[in-house]
Amino acid sequence: ETGVTQTPRHLVMGMTNKKSLKCEQHLGHNAMYWYKQSAKKPLELMFVYSLEERVENNSVPSRFSPECPNSSHLFLHLHTLQPEDSALYLCASSQEGYPGAYEQYFGPGTRLTVT
Amino acid sequence: GIQVEQSPPDLILQEGANSTLRCNFSDSVNNLQWFHQNPWGQLINLFYIPSGTKQNGRLSATTVATERYSLLYISSSQTTDSGVYFCAVERAGANSKLTFGKGITLSVRP
Numbered sequence: 094e095t096g097v098t099q100t101p102r103h104l105v106m107g108m109t110n111k112k113s114l115k116c117e118q119h120l121g122h123n124a125m126y127w128y129k130q131s132a133k134k135p136l137e138l139m140f141v142y143s144l145e146e147r148v149e150n151n152s153v154p155s156r157f158s159p160e161c162p163n164s165s166h167l168f169l170h171l172h173t174l175q176p177e178d179s180a181l182y183l184c185a186s187s188q189e190g191y192p193g194a195y196e197q198y199f200g201p202g203t204r205l206t207v208t
Numbered sequence: 209g210i211q212v213e214q215s216p217p218d219l220i221l222q223e224g225a226n227s228t229l230r231c232n233f234s235d236s237v238n239n240l241q242w243f244h245q246n247p248w249g250q251l252i253n254l255f256y257i258p259s260g261t262k263q264n265g266r267l268s269a270t271t272v273a274t275e276r277y278s279l280l281y282i283s284s285s286q287t288t289d290s291g292v293y294f295c296a297v298e299r300a301g302a303n304s305k306l307t308f309g310k311g312i313t314l315s316v317r318p
Contacts, residue, residue, distance in 0.1 A: 095253070130249075135212075136294070136308040149305060181249050196241060197296075197306060199251035 096120040097200035099184050105206045108174055114203045116167040116184030124189045125167040126197065127159060130181040142167060143189050174207045181205075210235045210299040214309035221285050221316045229280040229312050231295030239298035239306065240271050242280050246291050254280070254293075285316045 097118045106112050118125060127139040141149035142161040156178075158170040167184055184200040211234040221227055231240075242254040255262050255269040257278065262269055266285075271278040282289055292311040299307070 095250075135310050136296075138305060138307075141305065183249075183251065195239070196253065196256040198253060199243070202249040204249065 095198045095200065097184060097186055097198050099182075099200035099203050101203060102201065103204050103206075105208060106171070106174065107208055108176070110174075111170070111172040113171065114169040114182055114184075114205075116169075116200055118165055118167075118184075118186035118198070118200075120186055120188075120198060122186040122188045122198075123164050124187050125161060125164070126185040126187075127167065127169050128183040128185065128199075130183060130202075132180075136183065140169075171205075174205075176207050179205055179207045210237070210297060210307050212295060212297055212307050212309040214293075214295055214312050216312060217310065218313045219315070221314065223285060223287060223316055223318050225285050225316075226281070226283045227285060227314070229282070229293055229295075229314075231278040231280070231297075231309060233276050233278075233295075233297045235276070236300040237273065237276075237297045238300050239296075240278055241296045241306070242269055242278070243294045243296065244289075244291050245294060245311070251294070282314075285314075287316045287318055290314055290316045 124143045128136045130136045139153045140159045160168040181202045183202045185197040187197040213232045215230045243251045257269045257271045259273045266283045268281045294311045296306040296308045
């Protein structure tokens, strides 16, 4: 138990569906992240939110839409996905500081399959 | 961007053996973390170690920031140590952005 929860743990969706992934952190952190982990690839950072504002968007396709309503919750809204978007989606949180963010803690992930 | 290389890519050990996992990185870093990913995908924090040496039970880690590498030592390995070990670094000045290596797949056999 890392203090970061994700739901659902598994999701199967068609290419025309709309779904959302949810992440919640109970650590009092002020930064949250979405990562994508595809088979045989390193984790890729998708989005970073610091103090509820998006500060990083690593050229992610618009079919992925993040939302951070407060410092404890993070969503990833999905629509019109492609089969190559099938992957493990991981959420993380950390405490922002100077010179940079400190230790990141990860949730258990949502395993997404797009059919 | 910063490059992170981990070696060896795969490692097979007999239970009770010791091992050293290596992480090389190409630039100065503010942050370096070692993670263990279990078979269910959960990333478990092992060490936050931008420099120096830390120990936690059978695991220890050393980062020599000036030479741009970090080592993770596993002693008296157990089957539960199996999984993928990731090194992740945050380049100095690249706030909040962790770059991960490709990971080292460790299999510990009974």
